[in-house]
Amino acid sequence: MPVLLGPLTSSSFPSIPSDFYLIGSAEISSPANSITISNIPNDYRVLEIRAVFGTVSAQDVFIRFNGDSQNRYDTYRFYTTGATQTGSAFSDKYSGTYGTAGYSGATGTMSEFVGHIVDYQSSSKAKTAKFWGSSEALGYLQMVGWRSLDPITSITFFANNNINFLANTRFSLYGMVGS
DSSP, rough: OOOOOOOOOGSSSSSOOOOOOOOOEOOSOBBBBBEEEEOOSOSSEEEEEEEEESSSSSEEEEEEEEESSSSOOEEEEEEOOOSOOEEEEEEEEESSSEEEEEEEETTTTOOEEEEEEEETTOOOOEEEEEEEEETTTEEEEEEEEEESSSOEEEOOEGGGGGOOBBBTOOOEEEEEOOO
């Protein structure tokens, strides 16, 4: 037997304080081959990245921390095209893969993702990031490990083969406080 609820109003829900604070946001007005967020404060426990992005052709997109291009990144990716599910792993790479833009090859198509980096400010732990999102015909969950004890102070995003991000690509960085 279905349960019917009356109309919901804002007073129907308890007030929940937000622990997320906008650190910064950048939107490009013309194509660019990379976007870097620098001078990241170490005041938070978790970084959250929210992005809407596109490239001029279907490409994997990558992330680097602190400009590190050494082979210290590991990526684990799981994705589906609806009918097909696939997983793969890449070790000892010069960057971590965090998403795919314009998966089916449509140019000008924007993709989106949300990513979390826990303990980014720690000098005693390697870093782990998880990203989930979609691009036209593809949904994905990806994890990136960075084998470094350095606190993250900058993040660079770029596409495979030096392909440009489209105009109106936007990256926003949030910090989350907590214990």
